[in-house]
Amino acid sequence: MSQPRSRIAWQLAVALALILILLISGSTLFALRSLDQANLATREEHLASEARLLVDQLNTFHGSLRESTQRLAGLFEKRFASGLSVHAEERLPVAALTPPALYLNGQVLNNDFALVDEFRQLTAGVATVFVRDGADFVRVTTSLNKQDGTRAIGTVLDHAHPAYQRLLAGQSYVGRALLFDRYYMTQYTPVRDPAGAVIAVLFVGFDYTDAQAAQFSNLQRFRIGKTGSLALLDEQGKWLVPPAGMRQADGLNAVMAELTQAPGHGHFWSDGTEEFFSVATPFADGPWQVLANMPKAEIREVTWRVGGQLAFGSVLAMILAVAAVTWLLRRRLRPLGDLVQQAQALGAGDLSARLNVSSQDEIGELARSFNQMGEALATMVAHIRSAAQQVSSRSQVLSGLSSGAYEGIEQQSGEIGSMAGAVEEFSATALDIADNMRSTERMASANAQQTRIGRSSMDEASAALEQISAALNGTATVVNTLGQRSQEIGGIVGVITAIADQTNLLALNAAIEAARAGEMGRGFAVVADEVRNLAARTREATTEISTMIGSIQSETSSAISTMEQGQTLMRNGLDLNAKVAAALAQIAEQSTAAGEQFAAITTATQEQSSTATLLSSNLQSIALANSEQRDVVANLAETARELDRLAEELRQEVGRFR
Known part of the structure; x- marks a missing residue:
């Protein structure tokens, strides 16, 4: 008689398990969502911190380059700032150009490389002297070499160069420049004649290409977490240091533009094969954009790992709770077997079956109700038995009366038929x-x-x-x-x-x-x-x-x-x-x-x-x-x-x- 109790216990256990599954699933999903949001916020803060740290390093690096370049420019100006003069009527060929002759204390500087080479040897920096020829500044002497090793003389300063307009206005310019595939921290200083007109320009550049390459190499090896990285994006939207793991670098200008418009805030983006979460921080001296990146998979990994642990703990807790509830239900529902036996006895016709009730809970109340129902059924069956006997006797009497009435009606029908025939004959x-x-x-x-x-x-x-x-x-x-x-x-x-x-x-x-x-x-x-x-x-x-x-x-x-x-x-x-x-x-x-x-x-x-x-x-x-x-x-x-x-x-x- 334990099967009904087992069925009820299992049904309640299954119902409890389903409820716990729903509750735990809902709470787990909510916890995972909250954890994912918290993890994403933490990652965003971490990436922003790494990006700011790199910006600080770049500021320090470029600041030191700027200071070094300015010191070198001060040394170079001491040598060339006084005694420069331009003889506009005298033109000397410099490579393919014939700019005016530029003299330093009576010595022609056009095609004279002794002073600039000496400066390079002493400071490891490059130097160039420009002479003004109308609206152009022509290189007449320099220690800067082209890619083929020849000196970069007989060329003019590009009018689109950021220093050009400042030089025309008589102002100096300090900034980085890419010259013949080399990165330099440069300073352009105008030289005026007694009348205040700009007649020449002194250029000093400090080559930091190798240092920057080493720095970029370190950045490429640097990892945030397991697969996160730092990246640099120049002002033209080109990757100086691409994010680690990025396979497609082209066609992302719109995405990067949207990303850099909200510095300090993380955004998800995709290179077409993998999705990244990045935080952009501007580097004004570049002007570059520093991007701290992390693949979405790594960010989600923490969520899934913690979520898996949480789910495992929830499932374990649910199993223990269901087992405990099942044991408790089976123990508490044990009196239901007696109720089943009494119900079966009542179903078999034994109205004398009664239960011994000892508990005061709902099951005890149910047992007492069963006893009352048995007594009521016994009384009702006795009444039904008596009523059935009376109905049987009354129905027999009614049947006899009906038979007599039927015979009388049959006889009456015959007489009425005879009378009707006689009346019709009459x-x-x-x-x-x-x-x-x-x-x-x-x-x-x-x-x-x-x-x-x-x-x-x-x-x-x-x-x-x-x-x-x-x-x-x-x-x-x-x-x-x-x-x-x-x-x-x-x-x-x-x-x-x-x-x-x-x-x-x-x-x-x-x-x-x-x-x-x-x-x-x-x-x-x-x-x-x-x-x-x-x-x-x-x-x-x-x-x-x-x-x-x-x-x-x-x-x-x-x-x-x-x-x-x-x-x-x-x-x-x-x-x-x-x-x-x-x-x-x-x-x-x-x-x-x-x-x-x-x-x-x-x-x-x-x-x-x-x-x-x-x-x-x-x-x-x-x-x-x-x-x-x-x-x-x-x-x-x-x-x-x-x-x-x-x-x-x-x-x-x-x-x-x-």
């Missing part, structure tokens, strides 16, 4: 009845119309019978004239026959309509049958009348009795016609009343059909709602079963805890 039957009632209403209307027509015919038949009765009455009174009127009676008999046929036809039609009317037209059919029989008998009577008319002429005697019998029959026919007319009127009234009743029945039947349709629609809505309710109850039952299953799983999960 609606269809009502629609058929309404159609039949409308047809019957139309038939009743037609029957009433035919009855009215039959009544009208019966009225006509009654009128005809009354006419026959009147005729028979007349026949009784005029029986004597019956024979003469037999033809007329025959016509009347024809009319009666036609009326009888028409009556028979109307009676037949009335019987047909009564048969159509069914039960309600049964009485009308009986009347119609009687009317038809009456019509048949009327036809038979007319036939008999015809027979009788035929025999009127032969049987006059029996005519009266026959007429009386016919009158009786007429009265019976009138009575029958009156009865038929009354029956037809009653049939018409009953047909009209039946039509109205049929119309009312049709309206009621239509209303019943609409009500049945609405009831069928409502039953369908109830069936749909019942189906949805059945689905809800089914889902509720399924949910109850799922809840029971989850409760069982919850009991199994809770059963893992002890």
Whole structure:
């Protein structure tokens, strides 16, 4: 159980190491930067000190040269300053020139080298006498030799020489000069005539070429630190003594100009291959620039060496600190193993695991919190176990109730379906009845119309019978004239026959309509049958009348009795016609009343059909709602079963805890 503690200890150690690395790296970089700046400032001061020291040495060297040259010039002036004169009209050739003759106490000095050679032998200095020829100063005698060993006579002083203007003004000039590849400390002294005009110039020079070369050689060997050096730069930007290690000396005029503009302050510059740090100090008598130089690598070497030592010490300190912290963490985190064991026991379901807490630090507080969590988990698991049991029992009850409700809804759905079918059948039957009632209403209307027509015919038949009765009455009174009127009676008999046929036809039609009317037209059919029989008998009577008319002429005697019998029959026919007319009127009234009743029945039947349709629609809505309710109850039952299953799983999960 030490692995978790080790992981935490190592994680904290790694985190501490990273923090220390960042802090140490930052502080080391800051220290290196500060060290580099301090080292650079120290180097700058050191180089400036070395440069000033060299300037002091050069000042001493050149000061001694100047003093020596001035002493030599004083000796030379004592010999030549008095007694000099120029004979301008006399010109003597000196080398390629013919300057005026210069005399010293009556002795011509042109091409006379005795005095200047003697001075050289005595003082080791060179001497030259210039004679003025207009604006030029011509060398007429000298102990100065050219590179080829010949004397430098017959030459003029360069007008660009710094001494030229001073000499024209009658002033002396002391300074160094490069003459025929040799360095001299020189003094030019003008000689005036009594009128104050400059007529000649005395030159004394002290050759310090070898001494300067030895000095430059010493400078080249001199080192500041390991590779630092001193360098000299003349007024033309040429290196008299280049820095040690410099490989490219050309093309640095701009860099050197910038460097010499800030004397005493260091600057980095590069010759193209290596970078240097230099401090410039002017040497006015040169006029030169003294440069104290040191390669950047040497300056940085100190920084890197000290930085490496500092980094090594920092890394060592970091390792020791991390090791100490790791040891301390492992020691202090040892109680975490017990916490891990308790957590694993809780994870395995053992809620009775408890820790013995002895420390009062954060780990002790954590252990006590673990104990409290175990107790809370045990209480919570007990509650969950009880709740799961209750949920299971309640879900079983809910499942049973849902099953009963589902069966009831199924039965209700069947009954609603049956009721909906019956209502639809009733609606269809009502629609058929309404159609039949409308047809019957139309038939009743037609029957009433035919009855009215039959009544009208019966009225006509009654009128005809009354006419026959009147005729028979007349026949009784005029029986004597019956024979003469037999033809007329025959016509009347024809009319009666036609009326009888028409009556028979109307009676037949009335019987047909009564048969159509069914039960309600049964009485009308009986009347119609009687009317038809009456019509048949009327036809038979007319036939008999015809027979009788035929025999009127032969049987006059029996005519009266026959007429009386016919009158009786007429009265019976009138009575029958009156009865038929009354029956037809009653049939018409009953047909009209039946039509109205049929119309009312049709309206009621239509209303019943609409009500049945609405009831069928409502039953369908109830069936749909019942189906949805059945689905809800089914889902509720399924949910109850799922809840029971989850409760069982919850009991199994809770059963893992002890």
